[in-house]
Amino acid sequence: MIHLEGVGKRFGETILFETLDFSVPAGSVTCLLGPSGCGKTTILNLMAGLLPPDTGKADIRGRFSYVFQEARLLPWETVRENTMYAMDPHLHKRERLERVDTLLDLLELKDAAHLLPGQISGGMARRTALARALLAPHDAILLDEPLSSLDPDMRTRIVELLPERLEGKAVVLVTHDYVTAAALSNRVFRLSLPPVVIRSVDINDLEGTLDQIERIDRGGSIPD
Amino acid sequence: MISTSHKRLWVACSSLLAVLIWKLASHIAAREIILPSPETTRLSLAGLLGKGATWIAVGSTLRRVLFSFLMNIMLALATGVASGFSSRIYYTLKPVITVMKAVPTMGVILLSLIWFNSETAVVFVCTLIVFPVLYSSVVTGIRHLDEGLLEMHRVFRIRWPRTLIRFVLPSLRPYLISGVMSGLGLSMKVIIAAEVLSQPKTGIGTMFQIERARLNTTGVFAWSLLVIILTAGLDALFAVLRKRYGEKR
Numbered sequence: 001m002i003h004l005e006g007v008g009k010r011f012g013e014t015i016l017f018e019t020l021d022f023s024v025p026a027g028s029v030t031c032l033l034g035p036s037g038c039g040k041t042t043i044l045n046l047m048a049g050l051l052p053p054d055t056g057k058a059d060i061r062g063r064f065s066y067v068f069q070e071a072r073l074l075p076w077e078t079v080r081e082n083t084m085y086a087m088d089p090h091l092h093k094r095e096r097l098e099r100v101d102t103l104l105d106l107l108e109l110k111d112a113a114h115l116l117p118g119q120i121s122g123g124m125a126r127r128t129a130l131a132r133a134l135l136a137p138h139d140a141i142l143l144d145e146p147l148s149s150l151d152p153d154m155r156t157r158i159v160e161l162l163p164e165r166l167e168g169k170a171v172v173l174v175t176h177d178y179v180t181a182a183a184l185s186n187r188v189f190r191l192s193l194p195p196v197v198i199r200s201v202d203i204n205d206l207e208g209t210l211d212q213i214e215r216i217d218r219g220g221s222i223p224d
Numbered sequence: 225m226i227s228t229s230h231k232r233l234w235v236a237c238s239s240l241l242a243v244l245i246w247k248l249a250s251h252i253a254a255r256e257i258i259l260p261s262p263e264t265t266r267l268s269l270a271g272l273l274g275k276g277a278t279w280i281a282v283g284s285t286l287r288r289v290l291f292s293f294l295m296n297i298m299l300a301l302a303t304g305v306a307s308g309f310s311s312r313i314y315y316t317l318k319p320v321i322t323v324m325k326a327v328p329t330m331g332v333i334l335l336s337l338i339w340f341n342s343e344t345a346v347v348f349v350c351t352l353i354v355f356p357v358l359y360s361s362v363v364t365g366i367r368h369l370d371e372g373l374l375e376m377h378r379v380f381r382i383r384w385p386r387t388l389i390r391f392v393l394p395s396l397r398p399y400l401i402s403g404v405m406s407g408l409g410l411s412m413k414v415i416i417a418a419e420v421l422s423q424p425k426t427g428i429g430t431m432f433q434i435e436r437a438r439l440n441t442t443g444v445f446a447w448s449l450l451v452i453i454l455t456a457g458l459d460a461l462f463a464v465l466r467k468r469y470g471e472k473r
Contacts, residue, residue, distance in 0.1 A: 048379050064379050072376045076394050085390075086380035136380050 001026045001140050001170035002047050006056035009042060015195045016042060019056065022189075022198060026139065029171040031181045033201065033209060034191030035216040040174045041069060043191075044142045047172065062139030062170075069144045071125035073117040079128050080104065080113040086136035103131045106161055108154070122149045130158070140170040147180050159183045178210050260442040268446035277426075282454065284426040285415060288343075292350040293411045297404070299351070300358035305392060307359075308366020324356045329414070333421045342422040346429075349418040354411050358403045365399030366392070404462060412455050 002024040009016045016039045024030045024047075032040050045051040048064050065086070073082045084100050091099075104110045107127045112120050117128070126149055133141060147155045159180055166184075175181050181188065188201040190209055193216075201209050226234075243262050253259040260268075272278045307314035332352050336345040369392065377387050419429020428451060435443030 050375050050378060063381065066376075066379045068372065068376065070372060072372045074373065074391060074394075077390065086382060089383070089386075 001061060002172070003059040004043075004046060004053070004056070005059060007046060007053040007058060008055035009039075009046065009051070009053055017194075017196050020196065020198065024140070024170045024172055026170045027168050028187055029166060029173060029185045031173045031175065031185035031188045032191060033175070033181065033188065033213055034196075035193060035213050038191045038193050039196050040191060041144055044144055044172060044174065047140075048142055060140075063137055065133040065136045065138035065141040067130050067133045067141075067143045067146045071117065071122075071129040073125060073128055073132075075117050078114050078116055079109055079120065079124070082117065082128055083109075083131045083135060086132055088137045099135060100131075103135060107131055107158070123151065123154070126150060127154070127158075134165050138169065140172075141166065143171065143173045143175075145175055146173070147175070147177060155179065176210070176213070178207060181210070182206055257439060257441050260445050264442050265445045265449060268442045269449050272443075272446050272450065278431070278450075281426050281428050281431045282450070284424070285412075285419065285428040286454070288346055288350070288419075288427070289408075289411050289415050292347045292415065293354070293408060295347075296351055296355045296358055296407070296411075297400075300355055300362050300403070301396075301400075304359045304362025305366060305388070308363045308369075314363070321356050321359060324352055327352065329353060329417065330421075333418050336418075337422050342419075342424040345422045346415055346418040346424060346427075350411055350414045353414045354407050357410065358407050361399045361403035362396060365396040368399075369395050401466065405459070408458055408462065409455055412451065412458070416451065 002022075004020055004022045007020040007022075008018055009020075020043075022043070032043065034040055042051065044066070046053055046058050047060060048066055049058065049060055052058075074085065077085065080100060083104060084096060087096050087099075101110070104113055107130070109124060109127055109131065112124055117125055120128070126146075130146055133143075147158060150158070155177070156179070162184060171184075173181070173185060182203070185203070188203055188206060188209075189198050190201045190213075191198055247262050250256075250259045250261040256264060303313075303317060307317055329349070333345070333349050336348045339345070340348060373391060373395075376382075377391060382391075416427075416429045416432070419427040420433050421429075423430050423433060428447060432444060432447055435441075435447060
């Protein structure tokens, strides 16, 4: 579904990747871990076709959905309108409304459906963006810290509803959160600081890896 | 910030001061044909308001102003959005816009009088002057579209009619509002100037020319005063429309 082949990318003087090879097949939930500034969002943007690689090739097929790090909602449209914004326009209106209302209900956004992004909390905006991405027609979905700024109860609830909704898709998940990573992913990779090297992580070793990354983010030394 | 009643007080004081200076100047000039006094101007204006011909002239001018203004807004939106998104279109239009901005108004009016009838000439001149202003604000608006939201539209492959209606046009609103505010007053001035020279059958400019030919300075003053009132009225009307329909969100 997603193939990055020998992709090189630099920002000014900083070489982010020299030759990056990475694939995400359909039906896999691939989790990317790594300290801040190691290029996780850049990888997502390369996959989404928002950023052209300097060298190599990004072979992308099918339709993408994306939960950006920021909510990116239209400020003059309500939560419901924003949620429906990327839906397939060929679907019958009643069908569309039904799907939206079900999801808004699950995400506890029903009472906020008529509010504008400026009138809701950051966590609600985040959930609205997640709802929009889940309802957009897609074969692959990119999730950049989808559950940050949500309270633990909401997190657990979303972690429970996601597997069913993501089934059969190519999913790339960027997260710092152990619970999300452990519950959703079936492949975990760890990125080093630039120039980035990607290494597979044993899911059993997830906790240790996350601890290490947290230490690096706090300014600690860089192991291996 | 000062309160509304204070704002009104300041505006009233400043207007009163202007009238006093005017009065004093006309006293010094001492001849109505050079500088009529506020009182005679007021009387002359009252006389104008009572005449049917005045309202026909006002109606024709307002019709021209609104027609050319709406046409220019549409034109500026279409070309401005296209240029904002495509640098090829932008650079193709660049010399045209530069010429439009630089060309002397009077030269254009005289030329258009040779080329067109007076009715068309007035609208043509207005387009030449007002269109570049509106076009520039639309292009600036497109340049300032939210980058993150543009990316969102690309990823989700939102079709362009939806992108245009629900993202681009609402984003342009502040730029359009400032464009309308400056463009409407400008249209009024340019249209009247073009009417003075092109002499359509009816119009405020035509009336100006008639008063001037009669050496009736008071009449010219009265008409000027009427134009000021009309422009202020248009601004106020736009402000009301904006409050009622523009800022629902």
